[in-house]
Amino acid sequence: MRQVVMTKPGEIAVEDRADPKIIEATDAIIRLSATCICGSDLWPYRGVQEVHHQVMGHEYVGVVEEVGPEVKTVKVGDFVVGSFWASDNTCDICQAGYQSHCVHRTIMGSIGTQSELARIPLADGTLVATPGQPAADLIPSLLAASDVLGTGWFAAVAAQAGPGKTVAVVGDGAVGLLGILAAKQLGAERIVAFSRHADRQKLAREFGATDIIEERGDEGVAKVKDLTGGLGAHSVIEAVGTQEAMMQAIHSARPGGHVGFVGVSHDVNIPGELLFGTGIHLHGGPAPVRQYLPELIKLIWNRKIDPGKVFDLTLPLDQAAEGYEAMDERRAIKVLLTV
Amino acid sequence: MRQVVMTKPGEIAVEDRADPKIIEATDAIIRLSATCICGSDLWPYRGVQEVHHQVMGHEYVGVVEEVGPEVKTVKVGDFVVGSFWASDNTCDICQAGYQSHCVHRTIMGSIGTQSELARIPLADGTLVATPGQPAADLIPSLLAASDVLGTGWFAAVAAQAGPGKTVAVVGDGAVGLLGILAAKQLGAERIVAFSRHADRQKLAREFGATDIIEERGDEGVAKVKDLTGGLGAHSVIEAVGTQEAMMQAIHSARPGGHVGFVGVSHDVNIPGELLFGTGIHLHGGPAPVRQYLPELIKLIWNRKIDPGKVFDLTLPLDQAAEGYEAMDERRAIKVLLTV
Numbered sequence: 001m002r003q004v005v006m007t008k009p010g011e012i013a014v015e016d017r018a019d020p021k022i023i024e025a026t027d028a029i030i031r032l033s034a035t036c037i038c039g040s041d042l043w044p045y046r047g048v049q050e051v052h053h054q055v056m057g058h059e060y061v062g063v064v065e066e067v068g069p070e071v072k073t074v075k076v077g078d079f080v081v082g083s084f085w086a087s088d089n090t091c092d093i094c095q096a097g098y099q100s101h102c103v104h105r106t107i108m109g110s111i112g113t114q115s116e117l118a119r120i121p122l123a124d125g126t127l128v129a130t131p132g133q134p135a136a137d138l139i140p141s142l143l144a145a146s147d148v149l150g151t152g153w154f155a156a157v158a159a160q161a162g163p164g165k166t167v168a169v170v171g172d173g174a175v176g177l178l179g180i181l182a183a184k185q186l187g188a189e190r191i192v193a194f195s196r197h198a199d200r201q202k203l204a205r206e207f208g209a210t211d212i213i214e215e216r217g218d219e220g221v222a223k224v225k226d227l228t229g230g231l232g233a234h235s236v237i238e239a240v241g242t243q244e245a246m247m248q249a250i251h252s253a254r255p256g257g258h259v260g261f262v263g264v265s266h267d268v269n270i271p272g273e274l275l276f277g278t279g280i281h282l283h284g285g286p287a288p289v290r291q292y293l294p295e296l297i298k299l300i301w302n303r304k305i306d307p308g309k310v311f312d313l314t315l316p317l318d319q320a321a322e323g324y325e326a327m328d329e330r331r332a333i334k335v336l337l338t339v
Numbered sequence: 340m341r342q343v344v345m346t347k348p349g350e351i352a353v354e355d356r357a358d359p360k361i362i363e364a365t366d367a368i369i370r371l372s373a374t375c376i377c378g379s380d381l382w383p384y385r386g387v388q389e390v391h392h393q394v395m396g397h398e399y400v401g402v403v404e405e406v407g408p409e410v411k412t413v414k415v416g417d418f419v420v421g422s423f424w425a426s427d428n429t430c431d432i433c434q435a436g437y438q439s440h441c442v443h444r445t446i447m448g449s450i451g452t453q454s455e456l457a458r459i460p461l462a463d464g465t466l467v468a469t470p471g472q473p474a475a476d477l478i479p480s481l482l483a484a485s486d487v488l489g490t491g492w493f494a495a496v497a498a499q500a501g502p503g504k505t506v507a508v509v510g511d512g513a514v515g516l517l518g519i520l521a522a523k524q525l526g527a528e529r530i531v532a533f534s535r536h537a538d539r540q541k542l543a544r545e546f547g548a549t550d551i552i553e554e555r556g557d558e559g560v561a562k563v564k565d566l567t568g569g570l571g572a573h574s575v576i577e578a579v580g581t582q583e584a585m586m587q588a589i590h591s592a593r594p595g596g597h598v599g600f601v602g603v604s605h606d607v608n609i610p611g612e613l614l615f616g617t618g619i620h621l622h623g624g625p626a627p628v629r630q631y632l633p634e635l636i637k638l639i640w641n642r643k644i645d646p647g648k649v650f651d652l653t654l655p656l657d658q659a660a661e662g663y664e665a666m667d668e669r670r671a672i673k674v675l676l677t678v
């Protein structure tokens with residue numbers, strides 16, 4: 001099969017590799033219908049994280065091709081969506097809704113789903129079958145559910161977005177944009193997007209943003225305060241992962257407010273005095289996407305939401321290198337790879 | 340009137356000062372029945388925080404002696420308990436339950452309640468009258484509600500202590516001990532106290548601790564994991580304020596668990612990568628004691644709880660210096676000053 005490999009920072013190859021095989025009785029093999037490039041793939045691409053001939057990709061939708069003898073809830077031929085963490089969905093941590101911290105978890109990036117086929121561990125716990133074979137135009141949205149939508153959704157839940165709330169969103173990448181969509185679905189009254197890019201502002205408004213702030217840092221915070229009677233937002237989504245973004249998020253929230261952070265933290269340090277003084281709630285980390293998949297699939301299947309809009313560039317798997325370049329140079333918000 | 344003053348680090352005087360007067364129409368003047376020394380008073384006492392001829396104390400119970408013309412909910416002669424933050428209890432932040440961040444808040448420490456009389460700003464928002472004049476033996480517990488119990492209670496709420504939960508408590512000072520009492524009242528199934536002092540262990544057990552761990556740091560964390568099937572506690576209370584205590588608290592919690600921190604942070608830094616990776620909830624700061632006062636007064640009045648047990652040394656106000664010494668040297672958990 002063909003599979004994307006990052007040979008070194010900034011260098012993407014598509015190689016012929018052996019087809020994956022069932023290893024554990026709880027595994028499934030899927031044939032991918034589509035996969036994509038994640039903002040987090042840019043960290044190693046830019047050399048911020050070490051990488052050496054690494055398989056890439058952790059988002060996936062496709063058709064089950066083979067199942068291990070213990071797999072019960074999905075069968076050959078099912079169209080499935082799975083989280084970027086494989087999880088058993090039965091341990092205490094999963095049952096509490098934190099499948100991304102499952103005691104038996106496997107990160108799908110270690111297997112690589114920018115490929116024609118992929119082995120999915122713990123298939124019963126990880127995969128959710130759609131009600132039938134999806135129409136082609138639903139596939140981007142179902143793929144988004146695998147991570148970027150699920151992550152934005154978790155961020156909005158962690159920020160306690162809901163009726164009567166003002167939600168501010170730091171980061172106008174695909175996760176931030178889908179955090180806006182999630183906040184809207186969760187009933188938020190007002191959604192403030194921090195963005196200085198016209199194309200992203202447009203998508204933010206389509207997804208439900210009511211206000212756009214172009215300023216960042218202290219100036220951006222001052223604008224949020226202006227919009228909220230001096231108090232700050234009830235809920236803030238942090239979808240970047242830098243110190244600047246985290247500080248902007250914390251300072252944008254009102255006392256007792258909630259910050260949900262899903263940007264993968266890189267050299268972020270949070271002063272205890274700041275957290276103590278602001279009195280905010282802080283919660284985040286790798287999103288337990290599996291928790292939300294049934295609900296997200298239903299919303300997509302019934303065409304209530306269209307998160308696939310974040311894919312503004314589609315390329316065949318063999319042109320993955322061009323996809324990485326486009327995202328790195330911010331020419332594309334998010335790249336879908338057809339398989 | 341007599342009032343306690345910290346002239347410099349480590350030096351306590353009791354001085355004659357002018358009686359306080361009504362300044363704002365919303366003020367009340369109370370005659371204190373009792374006051375006390377807070378663990379946080381030890382930070383300036385030890386020179387960690389700057390101090391220069393500073394009035395001291397922020398915990399108080401007493402009888403209303405005079406009210407400003409706009410005060411409506413308390414009257415002369417009422418026995419009252421108030422929070423260590425004065426708050427209007429009507430602004431959006433107060434209404435959301437965060438009176439310690441009220442937009443009109445005043446920290447009572449700036450007024451000083453280790454004194455015979457005290458001016459209480461925003462009396463309607465700040466003070467809660469008891470159902471009648473309390474029996475003498477209830478006064479220590481009512482005084483505890485003013486801060487140390489309310490703070491422990493907030494920590495337990497922030498940690499989401501409740502039925503079916505295992506709660507770990509870092510810090511065996513008065514706040515940590517009353518966090519145990521709060522967790523018990525909130526229905527926690529198992530309460531693990533970190534403590535290496537026999538007298539505090541005893542009180543911890545009286546308040547509801549089911550397990551005691553004497554180890555600290557990584558060893559303490561390992562013990563909590565042992566007690567919880569390798570997962571960690573659902574809820575952790577941090578009641579110290581140091582880096583070591585915060586790290587012990589975060590690592591003691593399971594993924595998706597809740598850490599409630601009320602130790603006043605001193606040089607605490609929380610790595611974003613750690614928060615991201617552990618997936619815990621973090622919430623804390625100055626406790627919105629006012630939110631809990633009606634409930635706490637009721638529990639004390641009906642003799643359901645006895646938080647006054649944390650006072651293991653009682654001295655007259657004029658001997659405040661000896662009280663500070665006793666707490667600094669850990670000869671006393673908490674010192675009550677009679678007025």
